[in-house]
Amino acid sequence: MAKKKTHEEFVQQVFTEIGEEYIVLGKYQGSMKKVKMKHVKCGNVYETTTGSFLNKKSRCKRCTYERVTKSRTKTQRQFEHEVFELVKDEYEVLGQYITTHTDIKIKHNVCGNEYMVRPHNFLQGARCSECRRKELSNRTRKSHRSFLQEVFKRVGEEYVILGTYKGANSSSSYNFTNVPQNPYISRLAGLRGNRTHQTWHAGLKQF
Numbered sequence: 001m002a003k004k005k006t007h008e009e010f011v012q013q014v015f016t017e018i019g020e021e022y023i024v025l026g027k028y029q030g031s032m033k034k035v036k037m038k039h040v041k042c043g044n045v046y047e048t049t050t051g052s053f054l055n056k057k058s059r060c061k062r063c064t065y066e067r068v069t070k071s072r073t074k075t076q077r078q079f080e081h082e083v084f085e086l087v088k089d090e091y092e093v094l095g096q097y098i099t100t101h102t103d104i105k106i107k108h109n110v111c112g113n114e115y116m117v118r119p120h121n122f123l124q125g126a127r128c129s130e131c132r133r134k135e136l137s138n139r140t141r142k143s144h145r146s147f148l149q150e151v152f153k154r155v156g157e158e159y160v161i162l163g164t165y166k167g168a169n170s171s172s173s174y175n176f177t178n179v180p181q182n183p184y185i186s187r188l189a190g191l192r193g194n195r196t197h198q199t200w201h202a203g204l205k206q207f
């Protein structure tokens with residue numbers, strides 16, 4: 001069994017390994033017992049087990065905390081700077097930056113929307129969810145209008161479109177009503193005879 005370390009040996013060990021940065025204030029009573037330490041640099045006095053102190057696990061908490069906060073503030077400033085470089089005043093960082101994969105609150109100054117986003121995703125080009133939603137529905141509206149025009153150009157007023165155009169390939173999304181006199185369309189719709197009123201589905205490609 002190893003010889004039990006004395007108080008003097010512990011003090012010597014602290015000095016040899018760490019230098020003058022810490023002063024042992026308490027009395028060493030074994031590696032599992034707590035002893036009062038002083039961090040000279042910041043004046044913080046605290047108690048810790050000597051074992052974890054020597055293992056670097058329990059150095060001055062005040063300084064560790066400050067170091068972490070500082071590096072965090074730095075990253076926050078960095079992130080705000082990067083955001084500004086990308087979008088100028090259009091977006092504003094409201095939340096506290098934690099990591100690049102932790103959601104942070106951002107405001108889109110153009111529409112006023114405040115939302116959560118991963119810093120990484122924002123820097124990769126993800127933008128305001130609300131504006132994106134509006135833009136998509138705008139696009140759908142536009143293509144619906146051009147779809148109406150296209151159908152009218154081809155068949156005049158023979159058909160009335162009931163649904164909303166959602167893309168050339170999704171054939172189940174829109175309904176046409178009226179008499180499908182066009183044999184090509186009748187075949188597509190699986191219609192037989194001279195039925196005069198029918199609602200069915202087709203895509204622009206089929207038309």
Ligand SMILES: [Zn+2]
Nearest residue numbers: 039042060063
């Ligand atoms: Zn300290």
Ligand SMILES: [Zn+2]
Nearest residue numbers: 108111128131
């Ligand atoms: Zn927006």
